[in-house]
Amino acid sequence: xxxxxxxxxxxxxxxxxxxxxxxxxxxxxxxxxxxxxxxxxxxxxxxxxxxxxxxxxxxxxxxxxxxxxxxxxxxxxxxxxxxxxxxxxxxxxxxxxxxxxxxxxxxxxxxxxxxxxxxxxxxxxxxxxxxxxxxxxxxxxxxxxxxxxxxxxxxxxxxxxxxxxxxxxxxxxxxxxxxxxxxxxxxxxxxxxxxxxxxxxxxxxxxxxxxxxxxxxxxxxxxxxxxxxxxxxxxxxxxxxxxxxxxxxxxxxxxxxxxxxxxxxxxxxxxxxxxxxxxxxxxxxxx
Numbered sequence: 109x110x111x112x113x114x115x116x117x118x119x120x121x122x123x124x125x126x127x128x129x130x131x132x133x134x135x136x137x138x139x140x141x142x143x144x145x146x147x148x149x150x151x152x153x154x155x156x157x158x159x160x161x162x163x164x165x166x167x168x169x170x171x172x173x174x175x176x177x178x179x180x181x182x183x184x185x186x187x188x189x190x191x192x193x194x195x196x197x198x199x200x201x202x203x204x205x206x207x208x209x210x211x212x213x214x215x216x217x218x219x220x221x222x223x224x225x226x227x228x229x230x231x232x233x234x235x236x237x238x239x240x241x242x243x244x245x246x247x248x249x250x251x252x253x254x255x256x257x258x259x260x261x262x263x264x265x266x267x268x269x270x271x272x273x274x275x276x277x278x279x280x281x282x283x284x285x286x287x288x289x290x291x292x293x294x295x296x297x298x299x300x301x302x303x304x305x306x307x308x309x310x311x312x313x314x315x316x317x318x319x320x321x322x323x324x325x326x327x328x329x330x331x332x333x334x335x336x337x338x339x340x341x342x343x344x345x346x347x348x349x350x351x352x353x354x355x356x357x358x359x360x361x362x363x364x365x366x367x368x369x370x371x372x373x374x375x376x377x378x379x380x381x382x383x384x385x386x387x388x389x390x391x392x393x394x395x
Contacts, residue, residue: 171277191261
């Protein structure tokens with residue numbers, strides 16, 4: 109429940125942070141603040157790493173944290189936070205697909221059906237605005253899909269694809285390392301390029317401007333709690349239970365993302381719930 113709340117709240121935190129900061133600035137700050145926590149673990153963990161581990165930890169950091177952070181921040185400027193949270197739920201489906209493609213894990217028939225059901229749900233969410241207008245405003249006209257959300261939704265889906273790839277890399281290449289090494293070392297690693305990108309985009313100047321304090325506070329919470337601390341809690345959960353049980357947090361993230369969307373006055377209707385229901389149904393079948 110804690111992880112579902114924290115990760116489901118990440119999208120509204122990004123939305124509030126984008127009030128004063130650009131997507132590049134927000135993502136950079138998020139990763140730098142997360143790295144400032146992770147570095148304390150890094151100094152105790154790096155001595156036990158082998159040379160080959162560094163490569164895959166770097167790849168894991170880039171695919172699982174660096175690129176998705178910028179994709180989510182960019183999309184958050186263009187689409188409702190609740191929609192980002194819903195599409196992020198596609199991650200387990202992409203994890204299954206890449207597991208089959210890269211590691212020859214066989215598909216079951218219900219899993220194939222689940223993939224298509226989940227993707228149909230994603231398309232329903234992407235075109236939700238057009239479908240809503242057709243049903244409730246212009247039912248007598250032909251349905252014209254303008255795909256206003258297509259590109260920003262594509263960014264969120266790409267982030268989910270990268271998450272799915274990263275899960276398989278950790279499982280196959282970094283399974284011998286502790287959960288702390290697999291999370292804290294990559295976070296420390298990617299904080300360096302994030303700091304450079306942030307400085308190159310005048311992040312410091314924006315942070316000291318009047319009116320930036322509250323948005324900056326939201327980003328600090330996003331980085332420290334939403335990235336670093338939540339990963340520690342997730343790794344503890346995996347250790348105490350099982351990976352499958354821990355992965356069930358996927359079902360909770362969209363619920364909290366939708367909750368914050370409603371509180372923040374975002375337009376959420378039956379089309380959104382139908383799309384979300386299809387995605388969760390698809391995940392259920394793939395599991």
